[in-house]
Amino acid sequence: xxxxxxxxxxxxxxxxxxxxxxxxxxxxxxxxxxxxxxxxxxxxxxxxxxxxxxxxxxxxxxxxxxxxxxxxxxxxxxxxxxxxxxxxxxxxxxxxxxxxxxxxxxxxxxxxxxxx
Amino acid sequence: xxxxxxxxxxxxxxxxxxxxxxxxxxxxxxxxxxxxxxxxxxxxxxxxxxxxxxxxxxxxxxxxxxxxxxxxxxxxxxxxxxxxxxxxxxxxxxxxxxxxxxxxxxxxxxxxx
Numbered sequence: 001x002x003x004x005x006x007x008x009x010x011x012x013x014x015x016x017x018x019x020x021x022x023x024x025x026x027x028x029x030x031x032x033x034x035x036x037x038x039x040x041x042x043x044x045x046x047x048x049x050x051x052x053x054x055x056x057x058x059x060x061x062x063x064x065x066x067x068x069x070x071x072x073x074x075x076x077x078x079x080x081x082x083x084x085x086x087x088x089x090x091x092x093x094x095x096x097x098x099x100x101x102x103x104x105x106x107x108x109x110x111x112x113x114x115x116x
Numbered sequence: 117x118x119x120x121x122x123x124x125x126x127x128x129x130x131x132x133x134x135x136x137x138x139x140x141x142x143x144x145x146x147x148x149x150x151x152x153x154x155x156x157x158x159x160x161x162x163x164x165x166x167x168x169x170x171x172x173x174x175x176x177x178x179x180x181x182x183x184x185x186x187x188x189x190x191x192x193x194x195x196x197x198x199x200x201x202x203x204x205x206x207x208x209x210x211x212x213x214x215x216x217x218x219x220x221x222x223x224x225x226x227x228x229x
Binding site: 042044 | 161221
């Protein structure tokens with residue numbers, strides 16, 4: 001089946017620093033990837049849609065200058081949290097859609113970000 | 117914007133009990149419907165999905181869901197739960213021809229042995 005990986009699985013950083021999270025589709029080409037944020041015991045909130053070779057589309061209320069998304073290839077999208085603050089601490093999850101399949105998103109295992 | 121409502125925040129059951137989780141959505145057009153499960157410490161997995169056709173959909177691990185268009189509902193059911201069904205369950209919706217998922221708030225299911 002389609003597998004999506006994320007790296008790192010956990011990261012702790014100091015306030016003011018930047019953190020990059022990678023999302024890879026391991027056995028398929030992903031024309032579209034999504035980035036979600038999940039707060040404890042809450043649902044997933046879509047942050048942005050990432051299309052290979054073009055700029056990401058951000059959801060309302062998500063700061064695009066703070067959450068930089070790059071989808072440089074059909075198997076890799078990155079999310080960089082710039083100048084991180086403690087309120088950015090969360091669980092970040094990516095998902096990917098295969099260009100050959102319809103409407104089913106395959107989810108990564110998530111990255112736990114803690115900003116101290 | 118569409119919204120997805122899950123009626124139960126936390127459900128506690130004993131093994132072998134039947135489970136039904138409610139899900140309603142607000143969008144009036146054609147939709148695609150999903151149920152995802154998140155086991156403790158694991159990533160989201162697709163349980164089942166509905167795009168068109170038979171409104172009774174069977175998924176993995178004995179789960180099924182019924183799409184009732186007139187009620188804007190897509191309730192999840194399992195006749196007899198097991199301890200291993202303890203997890204977080206999310207209902208999600210996309211508009212037809214769109215990839216963007218809108219998730220419900222999730223229901224925590226705890227199955228006691």
